Amino acid sequence: MGLFNKKNLTVDTTDILPSMTLHDLVCEKLNVFCWCNRCDHNNIIESAQIIERLGGNYPVPEIGRNLRCRKCNNMRDISTRPNWPSYGGQITRHTD
Numbered sequence: 370m371g372l373f374n375k376k377n378l379t380v381d382t383t384d385i386l387p388s389m390t391l392h393d394l395v396c397e398k399l400n401v402f403c404w405c406n407r408c409d410h411n412n413i414i415e416s417a418q419i420i421e422r423l424g425g426n427y428p429v430p431e432i433g434r435n436l437r438c439r440k441c442n443n444m445r446d447i448s449t450r451p452n453w454p455s456y457g458g459q460i461t462r463h464t465d
């Protein structure tokens with residue numbers, strides 16, 4: 370039972386995205402990227418900061434429920450995901 374068996378780690382991040390927790394982010398030295406779906410305001414939160422509030426087992430996609438947009442005060446429609454370095458500056462804007 371090798372929890373940290375590197376052979377099982379894939380580079381395809383979409384596979385592990387749904388199960389990422391704050392603890393995983395800290396281990397990977399990643400911060401949390403959050404995005405307000407109402408006004409498109411986005412921000413990066415330090416994992417170490419949010420883990421104090423929510424705990425290490427908290428799933429990353431659920432973090433948005435605890436956030437409030439500084440720009441429009443939206444608290445219900447905020448997306449969160451790991452701030453993968455490869456996404457830096459490459460975020461696709463969707464306008465609908």
Ligand SMILES: [Zn+2]
Pocket residue numbers: 405406407408409410438439440441442443
């Ligand atoms: Zn907003």
